Amino acid sequence: MKLVILIAFIGILGALAAAGLFMLRGGSGADKARRGPLMARALALRVGLSVALFLFILLSYLMGWIEPSGLPLHR
Known part of the structure; x- marks a missing residue:
């Protein structure tokens, strides 16, 4: 599970790093126009992976594969 x-x-x-590299790389106007969709695709992949991870953790909890640690709240 941790893996x-x-x-x-x-x-x-x-x-996220790939999108940052596409954004920060210099070049001519035509080169920048080509990198825009690549940056958007990398950011869309990041959002998709984040949502998938959230849903996987939620499903794991509902299936009983993981449990809350039960750390006590100290006030």
Whole structure:
């Protein structure tokens, strides 16, 4: 379970880094026009992975694969 979550986080960070590189790379106007859709696709992938990770954690909780830690609240 921890490995799946770790791989998802690495994928999310990788997609975010790719979008950042597409945004920050310099070049001519035609080159910038080509990178726009690539950056949008990388950001869409990041959002999709984040939603999938959330749904996977929710499903895991509902199926009983993971449980809350039950840490006490101290006031």
